Amino acid sequence: MKLHNGLSPNGLRVTVFLAEKGLEIPVVPVDILGGEPRREPFLSLNPLGEVPVLELDDGSVLTESVAICRYIEGLFPDPPLFGMGAKGQAVVEMWNRRLEQRVHGPLSDVARHEFAFFKERGPQFADFARARRSDYRAALGWLDREMSDGRSFVAGDAFSVADITGMAMLLLAHFVPVVLPEELKAVKRWESAMKARPSWPKLPQ
Numbered sequence: 001m002k003l004h005n006g007l008s009p010n011g012l013r014v015t016v017f018l019a020e021k022g023l024e025i026p027v028v029p030v031d032i033l034g035g036e037p038r039r040e041p042f043l044s045l046n047p048l049g050e051v052p053v054l055e056l057d058d059g060s061v062l063t064e065s066v067a068i069c070r071y072i073e074g075l076f077p078d079p080p081l082f083g084m085g086a087k088g089q090a091v092v093e094m095w096n097r098r099l100e101q102r103v104h105g106p107l108s109d110v111a112r113h114e115f116a117f118f119k120e121r122g123p124q125f126a127d128f129a130r131a132r133r134s135d136y137r138a139a140l141g142w143l144d145r146e147m148s149d150g151r152s153f154v155a156g157d158a159f160s161v162a163d164i165t166g167m168a169m170l171l172l173a174h175f176v177p178v179v180l181p182e183e184l185k186a187v188k189r190w191e192s193a194m195k196a197r198p199s200w201p202k203l204p205q
């Protein structure tokens with residue numbers, strides 16, 4: 001199999017997932033800023049025009065970062081990144097969705113409605129971007145209160161795909177850019193720990 005990917009929040013989810021599993025697979029670099037995903041031949045691979053795309057040996061493709069991660073988890077279960085047992089898996093799923101929908105989602109909307117890069121993706125609304133900035137700040141406050149119980153990772157005591165979704169949010173925050181407020185002690189502690197992991201990508205200066 002090979003991974004079509006470029007440095008981006010959702011691309012990072014698969015890159016980090018593979019690194020945390022200790023796996024290396026061939027990567028076909030995709031020039032996102034150069035618009036490569038929006039034209040052929042990439043569109044034939046994923047008509048949505050987005051990375052990451054996992055191309056399997058039989059020629060079929062998987063898109064959607066979490067679906068790709070689940071496939072890798074199925075093939076290489078150790079270390080488990082989607083939780084263990086019925087409850088453990090449900091807790092990781094719960095936090096992964098919360099991070100994706102409540103924290104990453106608002107910031108992603110800010111980018112979609114503010115970045116010139118997304119103009120051709122559809123109309124942009126400055127008021128909506130402002131509202132989503134406020135949703136993002138509120139979500140970070142909520143996350144900080146939740147994580148103030150002393151846990152090391154988003155879903156509890158073990159690193160999981162929910163932390164990886166959080167890392168995608170941290171990369172997006174780097175691009176927007178927004179800085180996580182110092183007073184969010186638990187979230188800041190978690191941010192430092194995530195950026196210290198060997199799987200955190202080297203970012204162009």
Ligand SMILES: N[C@@H](CCC(=O)N[C@@H](CS)C(=O)NCC(=O)O)C(=O)O
Pocket residue numbers: 008009010011032035037038049050051052063064065066
């Ligand atoms: N739901 C998809 C979203 C993928 C996505 O939004 N990819 C972005 C990078 S974060 C992309 O490739 N954008 C290219 C473009 O808009 O031209 C996933 O999780 O895989």
